[in-house]
Amino acid sequence: MLRLINRPEYLQQLIENKDVNLVKIVTGIRRCGKSSLLDLYHQYLTENNVLDSHIIHMNLESLRYRDLTV
Numbered sequence: 001m002l003r004l005i006n007r008p009e010y011l012q013q014l015i016e017n018k019d020v021n022l023v024k025i026v027t028g029i030r031r032c033g034k035s036s037l038l039d040l041y042h043q044y045l046t047e048n049n050v051l052d053s054h055i056i057h058m059n060l061e062s063l064r065y066r067d068l069t070v
Contacts, residue, residue, distance in 0.1 A: 004039055004040050011037065014044075
């Protein structure tokens with residue numbers, strides 16, 4: 001995995017709201033680190049014994065998901 005820039009404040013907000021039954025939405029301008037933040041959160045979840053089968057991680061810019069529709 002690439003070396004990620006630590007974003008402790010934003011990561012802490014995600015961690016604190018982990019068990020809140022609401023969808024978490026990360027927004028920001030282009031190339032501000034949204035995907036990197038979610039990669040850090042994925043890493044945190046994995047390190048804290050959350051099974052990979054319980055994590056949905058999709059890069060919608062990937063051609064792998066080109067046929068995904070609403």
